């Protein structure tokens with residue numbers, strides 16, 4: 135089925151993710167477009183990704199990754215970034231995490247909620263991470279238990295129901311992802327950071343069947359309002 139055009143009649147979106155770099159893997163081009171149109175986008179991260187850099191102690195990696203995330207957000211016009219301090223690689227759908235999700239939804243009052251994909255994987259060779267699955271489950275449970283919530287809730291999974299034309303915004307997304315410089319340098323020392331970032335953004339903004347745009351970001355509607 136062809137994806138519909140992503141809603142445009144809103145002013146505030148809340149992006150909920152598990153780790154630094156999660157917003158950049160798939161959402162940053164759309165975010166760049168939205169902020170260029172004057173919309174407010176807020177990032178909230180469950181962890182600081184402190185065990186994500188091999189060979190670097192958590193107490194060094196956490197602050198470093200927070201700094202990279204804040205820089206990365208600024209490139210696409212996001213000035214509000216918060217870190218909740220849950221332990222990286224041990225994210226669970228706990229009452230504490232659900233309470234935090236509820237609190238941020240009530241405080242930010244978004245009309246759109248975007249979460250990282252919480253299903254099993256994007257394909258046979260691209261399985262999802264456990265932290266992402268647990269985190270998305272916590273967001274769904276918190277959303278379902280919150281009385282009066284009116285936000286439309288999407289995630290960026292492999293079966294998009296809606297899409298955003300991001301033509302003209304992919305270079306901002308590349309620059310944004312490339313701000314995770316130390317993380318990407320350690321992840322793949324052989325490939326320059328900018329090339330890693332460009333390859334990822336090209337993959338995540340490839341044309342979508344049935345949606346007329348050279349570059350597109352897809353989102354799956356999980357909960358209509």
Ligand SMILES: [Zn+2]
Nearest residue numbers: 152153156266
């Ligand atoms: Zn992640």
